[in-house]
Amino acid sequence: MNDKVLVVDDEHEIADLIEVYLQNENYEVLKFYSAKEALACIEATELDLAILDIMLPDISGFTLCQKIRERQYTYPIIMLTAKDEEIDKITGLTLGADDYITKPFRPLEVVARVKAQLRRYKKYNPGYGEDVEKDIILHSGLVMNIKTHECLLNEEPLTLTPTEFSILRILLEHKGNVVSAEDLFHKIWRDEYYSKSNNTITVHVRHLREKMNDTVENPKYIKTIWGVGYKIEG
Structure with missing residues (x-):
């Protein structure tokens, strides 16, 4: 079964680009342009990783990240930020995000970060222990x-x-x-x-x-x- 990756970004071109690159790596992508739409997916779907833009039109990516952690979901969260400001990165990490990527970014960098987070997440989760x-x-x-x-x-x-x-x-x-x-x-x-x-x-x-x-x-x-x-x- 392919890993399910949630992508939330109101900039359609960016969300679509991430989707294409992740699908090329055989990930199943659930893409949304607003946080409210994504929330329904979060509640109904067993996800493996989430990529959240901070600046969303309805609910901020910070709030979305917080809601995911409040629901006790432990899968990795990567934040996307258009501003290279330390406070945004610190805020995201404090709310439970695992990584952040500053726009503009190279799509292959996103793929590499996703792979790294999923590799570690699987290593420390049920079914992957060896000894x-x-x-x-x-x-x-x-x-x-x-x-x-x-x-x-x-x-x-x-x-x-x-x-x-x-x-x-x-x-x-x-x-x-x-x-x-x-x-x-x-x-x-x-x-x-x-x-x-x-x-x-x-x-x-x-x-x-x-x-x-x-x-x-x-x-x-x-x-x-x-x-x-x-x-x-x-």
Whole structure:
């Protein structure tokens, strides 16, 4: 069965272009030019990934992203923004988006990002685990089930986006060692569009800490090693 990708953009030419390129890669594309139309699809369809434009005429892409996460859907979300403004990127990531692409973009870049997100999402979801003994990670009240993509903290469920889950898993698997933001980025996305000014990982870590009631000043789980990276103490 082909992966289902939701595309929402009121600029018809852009939405149509993304559709063509994704269909050429054998994705099933569900395309909408407004958020309200897309909402009905989100409720009725089992999706694998969503591409949302921020500037929509009826409901903003930010709101649409938030509604998807409020409904506990964990599939990856990629935001499209016409403005190369850091605040838009941070807002999208904070609301639960996994990645962002600034317009104008190359269609092949969109395809590459979609493939990277789906590859990671499938790796950490049910049906893709290979070693049962490695499916469960335990640490200080934290229980991570890699196979079912579930995480409990002190017996309470943590609702994590795919990127947040990936970051936490990597830090747990490297417990006791520092992992740099750049290493986290490459382990998750496996490509080269990271730069020193990129704060994507920083935003995701901050959001992860908020969900875990962790703090920078007195961390119980994720510790920042300034100028180096992040670590979870062994």
